[in-house]
Every structure is written in structure tokens, then in C-alpha cells.
Amino acid sequence: xxxxxxxxxxxxxxxxxxxxxxxxxxxxxxxxxxxxxxxxxxxxxxxxxxxxxxxxxxxxxxxxxxxxxxxxxxxxxxxxxxxxxxxxxxxxxxxxxxxxxxxxxxxxxxxxxxxxxxxxxxxxxxxxxxxxxxxxxxxxxxxxxxxxxxxxxxxxxxxxxxxxxxxxxxxxxxxxxxxxxxxxxxxxxxxxxxxxxxxxxxxxxxxxxxxxxxxxxxxxxxxxxxxxxxxxxxxxxxxxxxxxxxxxxxxxxxxxxxxxxxxxxxxxxxxxxxxxxxxxxxxxxxxxxxxxxxxxxxxxxxxxxxxxxxxxxxxxxxxxxxxxxxxxxxxxxxxxxxxxxxxxxxxxxxxxxxxxxxxxxxxxxxxxxxxxxxxxxxxxxxxxxxxxxxxxxxxxxxxxxxxxxxxxxxxxxxxxxxxxxxxxxx
Numbered sequence: 001x002x003x004x005x006x007x008x009x010x011x012x013x014x015x016x017x018x019x020x021x022x023x024x025x026x027x028x029x030x031x032x033x034x035x036x037x038x039x040x041x042x043x044x045x046x047x048x049x050x051x052x053x054x055x056x057x058x059x060x061x062x063x064x065x066x067x068x069x070x071x072x073x074x075x076x077x078x079x080x081x082x083x084x085x086x087x088x089x090x091x092x093x094x095x096x097x098x099x100x101x102x103x104x105x106x107x108x109x110x111x112x113x114x115x116x117x118x119x120x121x122x123x124x125x126x127x128x129x130x131x132x133x134x135x136x137x138x139x140x141x142x143x144x145x146x147x148x149x150x151x152x153x154x155x156x157x158x159x160x161x162x163x164x165x166x167x168x169x170x171x172x173x174x175x176x177x178x179x180x181x182x183x184x185x186x187x188x189x190x191x192x193x194x195x196x197x198x199x200x201x202x203x204x205x206x207x208x209x210x211x212x213x214x215x216x217x218x219x220x221x222x223x224x225x226x227x228x229x230x231x232x233x234x235x236x237x238x239x240x241x242x243x244x245x246x247x248x249x250x251x252x253x254x255x256x257x258x259x260x261x262x263x264x265x266x267x268x269x270x271x272x273x274x275x276x277x278x279x280x281x282x283x284x285x286x287x288x289x290x291x292x293x294x295x296x297x298x299x300x301x302x303x304x305x306x307x308x309x310x311x312x313x314x315x316x317x318x319x320x321x322x323x324x325x326x327x328x329x330x331x332x333x334x335x336x337x338x339x340x341x342x343x344x345x346x347x348x349x350x351x352x353x354x355x356x357x358x359x360x361x362x363x364x365x366x367x368x369x370x371x372x373x374x375x376x377x378x379x380x381x382x383x384x385x386x387x388x389x390x391x392x393x394x395x396x397x398x399x400x401x402x403x404x405x406x407x408x409x410x411x412x413x414x415x416x417x418x419x420x421x422x423x424x425x426x
Contacts, residue, residue: 001100001363004034014102020112020322021103030098037091044084051077100203104360107331111321118321119334125305126314128338128346129400136406137341138398139272142168144406145426147398148273160262160277167424171397171410172280172390174417179282179307179388180253186303188253188284193233195257196224201236204365206328206357217259230254230283231384235361238287242377243369249288249296253387256281272395274349279391286383289369290359293381294331297356300385301333304352307388310413313396314338316348329355337396351392354385 007014008031015027054074058067111120129135142148147168153161164172180190199209199218202225208214209225217226227233234254243250262275273279284303286296301317308315320332332355336348359379362368368377401409407425415422 001360002102002104003363004095004099007031007099007102008034014105017105017322018102020106021325022114022323023101023103023327025098025101027102030095030102033091033095033098037088037095040084040088040091044081044088047077047081047084051081100364103325103327104330104358106322106325107356109319110325110331111319113321114323116321116324118323120319120321122317122319122333124314124316125309126312126338128314129340131340131402131404133404135340135346135399136402137272138339138395140341141398141402141406141408142272145408145424147424148394150272158277160275162273162276167410167418167421168394170418170421171394171414174414175388175390175393176255176280176282177417178310178414180255182303182307182310183253183282183284183387186251188251191234191252191254193227193230193254193256195227195259197227197232197236199223199225201239201365202227202232204239205232205235205361206326206364207232215260215263217261226259227256228260229258229281229384229386230256231285234283234285235382235384236365238367239365241367243287243367243380245289245369245371248369248380249286249292251296252285254283254285256283258389273391274395276391279389281389282387284354284383284385284387287367287369287380288383290378290381293356293358293383296383297331297333297354300354300383301335303387304335304354304385308335308337308351308396310411311393311397312411312413313351313400315351320353326355328357328360330358330360331356337392337400339395339399340402341399342395349392349395351389351396352386355383357382357384 011027011031018025054070054077058070111118146166149163149165152163184190202209202216207216207228209216210218216228219225233256234252257278258281259278262277284300288296315335315337318334318336320334325332332353334350335352337351338346339349340346342349358381361382362379367380369380370377397411398408401411403409407423409423410418410421
């Protein structure tokens with residue numbers, strides 16, 4: 001979340017940022033709540049000061065009647081302190097409830113506009129495939145080659161769950177190993193994270209763990225949720241910690257399963273593997289000093305590009321506009337791969353995203369760092385990025401590698417992780 005002092009001192013800029021992002025929040029009310037909280041906190045501090053003064057006098061040698069008066073005064077002050085503490089706590093809760101709804105500030109170069117219409121293409125790598133035959137989509141290719149089984153998935157777990165079979169099962173593991181090999185060579189620490197996290201961690205990262213609009217699966221009778229991304233578990237690892245500045249940046253490559261309700265997702269753009277309830281992902285994550293976050297953000301998108309260049313998939317990099325940014329993101333880039341079987345003649349489809357969240361998540365999770373010789377710690381900057389989301393990577397690899405007879409050519413970079421198979425063919 002944003003620093004309340006920053007909001008007070010830059011109220012007009014915060015109002016404009018909320019408007020650019022399409023977020024409606026009564027910021028004037030927030031300022032009123034903050035002033036009310038600070039006034040009540042001042043009352044509490046005054047009462048506690050009187051309590052401390054009374055306690056000091058009580059340590060002195062006093063006559064019995066004087067001590068009795070001080071005891072009565074102490075009881076009265078305790079009641080006043082309890083009341084002031086309750087009032088300050090209530091005011092703080094009201095203020096913070098509104099404060100947590102305010103999105104991060106936005107990078108000055110991010111495009112401004114509503115929804116996806118403002119997203120700006122930065123660069124394109126490769127050319128969309130031009131086949132000498134009508135391109136098949138990944139569902140048809142998966143059926144022809146006995147790779148994906150949605151029917152059994154629906155029978156066992158419900159719609160939008162699936163089984164991977166034969167070479168697809170090998171590719172599931174191969175994609176993760178391939179991505180991890182690139183990240184580890186770049187200095188990332190590999191981690192297999194839990195697939196569950198406490199609701200408080202999700203809230204700290206910026207996900208809504210409860211409520212009608214949540215995309216999160218919650219575990220009944222517990223405070224646990226299935227994670228939607230390893231961003232949640234990687235970001236929560238250092239909650240409430242102060243990091244030695246010499247250890248920054250800390251870069252992690254997290255392997256996990258991801259679970260999403262995909263509530264409201266429908267239509268031809270979401271068919272097949274594009275939107276599913278469970279998939280495997282390798283996530284990049286970094287904790288760094290504020291002056292390094294923009295550089296690391298560019299490194300993250302560069303690694304995503306390197307991974308998809310190795311998969312021989314045409315893609316474009318998109319700078320996400322203000323209306324399509326998630327609350328924690330200061331700036332976000334998407335990689336959209338060319339999917340020949342999507343739509344009537346092929347379309348771009350998102351396969352990765354990477355966000356610089358600055359100190360927005362760190363404030364909520366209380367993750368700080370301290371420089372040598374300095375007493376006061378500062379909030380770290382936190383970044384995340386998709387190295388590989390297998391379900392969408394399957395679409396790109398299958399559809400771009402398809403041949404006229406329905407077989408699929410396996411990318412050269414992936415073959416060593418699939419027992420050196422070169423082709424999928426039935």
C-alpha cells in the first residue's frame with residue numbers, strides 16, 4: 001500500500017493516478033479518517049504520558065493519603081487509556097481499510113487509458129507462422145496426439161481441469177526444467193514453494209482471498225488458500241523481516257502449482273488450456289533496493305524473451321496501460337505469443353507478465369532492509385515475473401510447431417529435457 005504521509009503530501013497526484021487506473025476511492029474521506037486517527041492517537045499518547053508520570057511519583061516515599069490519591073488517579077487514567085486505545089484502534093482500522101484499496105502509483109512512461117485498449121506494443125520477435133494448410137488449435141492437436149484429456153479431468157475434478165498424457169506429461173516437466181536452467185544460470189535460487197498460503201499473506205501481496213469477486217480457492221474451516229501464483233509464497237517468505245542490504249538483490253525461481261477459480265472467464269478466447277483451474281508455473285521473484293528495481297524489471301522481461309526465443313515461438317512485448325494494471329503494479333510488461341489456432345487466422349495471447357511493485361507489497365508485509373551504519377531500515381522493492389506458465393506455453397509450442405499431418409515438432413531447446421525426442425506423432 002502507499003505511505004499515508006505520501007498521500008497527504010501528494011493528494012492531487014494520487015487522485016489522478018486513481019482516475020487513470022479506473023479506481024473510485026473517496027480520498028478526501030481517507031484524509032479525514034487519517035486526521036481523526038492522529039488526533040485520537042495523540043489523546044492516547046497524552047494519557048500514557050500521564051500514566052508514566054504517575055508511576056514515577058508512586059516510586060517516591062509518599063504519605064498514605066497521597067498514595068491513595070495517586071492509586072485512584074492511576075485507575076482513572078487506565079480507564080481513559082483503554083478508551084483512547086480502543087478509539088484510536090477503531091479509527092486506524094477504518095483508515096487502513098480504505099488505504100488498502102488505493103493502487104500503487106504508476107510509472108510515468110506507462111500508457112494511460114481504460115482496459116486493454118491503452119496497452120502499447122514495444123517490440124515483436126519473430127514472424128507469425130504461415131502454414132501451407134489450415135492451422136489446427138491446441139485442442140485438436142492434443143486430441144490427435146493423445147496429449148490432453150479434459151473429459152477425465154471434468155469427471156474427476158470438474159470443468160477446466162485436465163490430464164496430461166504421453167509426451168505432454170514429459171513436456172510438463174521439461175518446460176519447468178528448461179526455464180529453471182536459464183534462471184539458475186542467471187543467479188536465481190531455485191525453490192519449490194508450498195501450494196497453500198495463509199489468507200493474510202495473500203492480502204499482503206495484493207490478492208483478495210475472500211469475497212464474491214475473488215479468484216482464489218479458500219480451504220474451508222481454515223485460514224489457508226490455494227495459491228494462484230508462487231508470487232504469493234515467494235513474497236510472503238520474508239514477511240516481518242529486516243534484510244541486510246549486502247544480501248540484495250535476492251532473486252528466486254519458484255516452482256509451484258497454481259489454482260484459480262477463473263470466475264467470469266468465458267468465451268472462445270478462454271477455451272482449452274488458455275484459462276484453466278490448475279496449472280504448473282515457474283515464477284521469478286526479486287527483493288531489491290529501490291534504486292535497482294527498474295533495472296531488474298527490464299532483466300525480468302529479457303529473461304522471459306530468452307525463454308520463448310528458445311521455444312521458437314513468435315511473440316511481442318506489451319507495455320500494460322493504467323486501466324489494465326493490477327493494484328500492486330507500478331509498471332507491467334506482458335509477453336504475448338503468436339497462437340496460430342486462436343481465432344479465425346491466429347491471434348496474440350498472453351503467456352507471461354512481469355511487474356515492478358516497488359514498495360507497495362513490502363509495506364503491507366513489513367519487509368525492510370538496512371544499510372550498514374544506518375539505524376532506520378527502509379522498505380525493499382519487490383518484483384515478480386512469469387518464467388513459464390505451462391498451460392499457455394503448451395498452446396504456443398503445440399500450435400507453432402504443428403505440421404500438416406498433425407504431428408508437432410519439439411523445439412530444439414526443449415528436446416534434451418524430453419529424452420531427446422524431436423517430434424510428437426501418432
